[in-house]
Amino acid sequence: MKTRRQIPSPSLVLCKQSGRLNVLFNGRADGRLNAGHAGVLLAERRGSYPPIDLRILKTNSQPGEVESGTRRKLKRLLSFQRYCHASRLLRGLMPHTPGSLHLLDDDYLGQAAHMLSKVDTWNFDIFLFDRLTNGNSLVTLMCHLFNVCGLIHHFQLDMVKLHRFLGMVQEDYHSHNPYHNAVHAADVTQAMYCYIKETKLAEQLTPLDVFLGLMAAAAHDVDHPGVNQPFLIKTRHHLASLYQNTSVLESHHWRSTVGMLRESGLLSHLPADMSQDIEQQLGSLILATDINRQNEFLITLREHLDNQDMDLQLATHRHFILQIALKCADVCNPCREWELSRQWSERVCEEFYRQGDLERKFDLEISPLCDQQTDSVPAIQIGFISYIVEPLFEEWQRFTEPSMLSQIMMGHLHKNKACWSRLRYVHTLAETKTHPHAEEPEPEGGQEEAEDIP
Ligand SMILES: Nc1ncnc2c1ncn2[C@@H]1O[C@@H]2COP(=O)(O)O[C@H]2[C@H]1O
Known part of the structure; x- marks a missing residue:
């Protein structure tokens, strides 16, 4: 092959x-x-x-x-x-970097440690945690999770190598990206940990599954350039030709991760076939985050749930559900509570708009969702929630039968969608005032629920 x-x-x-x-x-x-x-x-x-x-x-x-x-x-x-x-x-x-200001003191560390004692709660504020750890949320979180999950002991990991590997991963995220940065990776990792702890999964997952799930979450977007695959293809970026225009970014995230694993020597003490298997499984997990493959995964998940034939004793089924969990973690920001969710929405749209600005500057066709003049944040959010997040989380909720966490997430999702509907209404109303010939919008459903929007 x-x-x-x-x-x-x-x-x-x-x-x-x-x-x-x-x-x-x-x-x-x-x-x-x-x-x-x-x-x-x-x-x-x-x-x-x-x-x-x-x-x-x-x-x-x-x-x-x-x-x-x-x-x-x-x-x-x-x-x-x-x-x-x-x-x-x-x-x-x-x-x-804030690191040069030597701001970190015992007080901050104490507060960060306190937050870590609640790392399995859904309202974990990753932005605050990142500030308290002086921009080291990903390394700090991963070290903690590896410890509490017993992975360091189980895989006899060398702490220095682990730290070196995680440091490389964190550093290779682009801190100037509003969305695809190390804080997003930490956020996805924290969500992944919450999913791994779900009763339905926790009892079945092996230490290797947990290791793979957390590693894939931490590294799934490493070295993301802040532009999407179509942009790389139309600008003939070398990564697009390297990966033949297919899962370009995800392939790069995976191969970068493997490079860092090898460079750090983190797995060098393991038998060669085991470290090779880890590399391959990490690839399969990271590649599953390609949003273009959403339907493929959703259809398979639905089939399993309809046929009730998911058997988590089987390694292949556990791997599949880890792929789904990672996909959920990757797009879970609309399921967070409003204040956190709103920040992610604004960040991701800011990244889209920056791409649109670049495209405008270089006379390229502006990609969907990337035109600040026509694609409003609320409209983007409503589309994303309706077509991507809701269908996926509805199935995840079925899988968890439904767990308390799934219900909490769905609650936030519906509330946030209602908030965005209200904001879209306000936004369109403002547009019609600026452009008097535009049609006045119909009031949208859910606006009553959204009265707590600032
Ligand atoms: N709140 C959001 N609004 C719109 N798109 C989003 C949001 N969160 C994530 N995404 C998109 O979902 C995609 C998941 O894969 P990527 O990380 O490649 O890129 C991500 C964004 O394009």
Whole structure:
């Protein structure tokens, strides 16, 4: 079977001879075609966007020649994020992260620890947690969850390697993305933990399932460029050709994760077949988050529920339900309480609008939902809830038979939808005032329920 990992990644490389950045579109010149799997994977995970993948050409050192420390350091591949950080430091600029302000004190840590004692509650405020942990919500949350789930002990994980791996994952999220950033990953991980703890699942899941579920949640959007797949395809981004225009971003998130796993050596003590299996299963979970595959998963889930043939003793069925759980966690923001949900909605729309602005600037067709002038936040939310979130969570609720958590989530979902309906009405009304010839909107259902909207 042809695997994607054999396809070389075109990129910008730092040419050893000239010391300049060169574009290599066929990947042949960088010598990675002959590299082993690990080498290719390591190279693949590096910076996708802006489309710069800074890597050093294979050196001409003879076999057996001892490399100098400097050269070894140069050969270390840098992600775009880390490259920016390093270049800022080289230029004598302090990073603009809150970390440099040394704000974190015992008080903050105490409050963060207190929050972690309630990490399995649905009203967990990930934005507050991120502030209390000084922007380290993903690393802190994952270390805590791995600990409470007994995964460190079970898999005999090296804490230093775990920390290194999680640090790389967190750092490779783009903090400038309003939505697809490390806080979103932490939010999805916290939701995934809540789902894993559901009675229906908790009794059946093995430590490996829990490990995979949390890892996939934490890494499922790593190195997301803040634009969607159609944008990458129409701008002929190298990732689109690398992954043949199919699950482009999800493939990149997965391959990046595998690269980081290997680089950190987190699983190096496990038998090779086990770590390979983990890599493959992580891929299958992360690829399931491709929103274009929503129907495929929904239909299968419905069939299982209608036929009542879900048998969680079977590894394949547990894997399927983990895929569904991750999909739910990924789009659960409309099921959060209004204040949290609203923030995610505004963030995701801001990211859409930024893409739309880019498209306008470069005379490209503006993608659906990305035109700030025509696609309002409330309208986007109502569409997203009605066509994506509601159908999925209705089935999830059936699966949990229904659990208390499912009922709480559905309650928030309906209330939030009503709030957005009310806001859409207000928004359209305002539009008709600005454009007097436009038709006045009919009052929309649910506005009574939405009276607590600020
Ligand atoms: N609140 C939301 N409103 C609209 N779209 C959303 C919202 N939350 C998530 N999404 C979309 O759901 C998609 C899930 O997969 P992605 O992370 O690739 O991209 C996500 C967004 O495009």
